[in-house]
Amino acid sequence: MSLFHTSGTLLSRHPYSERALGINGAYEPWFKTDKAAGVHEYTSPIDGVTRIGGFQRNHIFPIGVLASVGRDEALIVWNRLFVFRIVLIGFARCHDRHPGLEPRTATAATGGGGGGARRARRHR
Incomplete structure (x- = not known):
């Protein structure tokens, strides 16, 4: 957080940095705008x-x-x-292409369900 004079001079900053006080931020794009408020991405002249x-x-x-806040810090979550969702989508697509990867259910493992009904029709 920084407090600037309308001339562009840095008056105060947190975290405190004595060497930063008094620098001129008037050349920064966010400072040059005529808007009273806004959001801007910039490279800090203090820490780069x-x-x-x-x-x-x-x-x-x-x-x-x-x-x-640092862009990397703000976007880390x-x-x-994003990476988690991409991996999840990749697994889902792999599963759709290879149906043999389906987990076996209890009825499929014991031979119950649809398979038994097919056997009963054959013996009629």
Whole structure:
């Protein structure tokens, strides 16, 4: 989270970094926009991490707030779920193509069910 002056000067930041205070963020795309609030993806000039951030300018005081999270950190759960679903779909398609991979049920294992009915018709 960062607090900027409307001139672009970084006033405060969490986590605190003394070397970051006073840098000018006026050249950042999210700062250049005329919108009062919005969401933007950018590379942080402080740590070089690509971040997804939301900003809000104050309409009374000459400050703006930027709250952001690293893109990789924000998408890690989504990426894990995506991989899990792709693997699951792959197994389902493999199962559809190879029906012999079906698990045996109790009635199929004991010879009950449809197979016994077919045998009874043959003996008539």
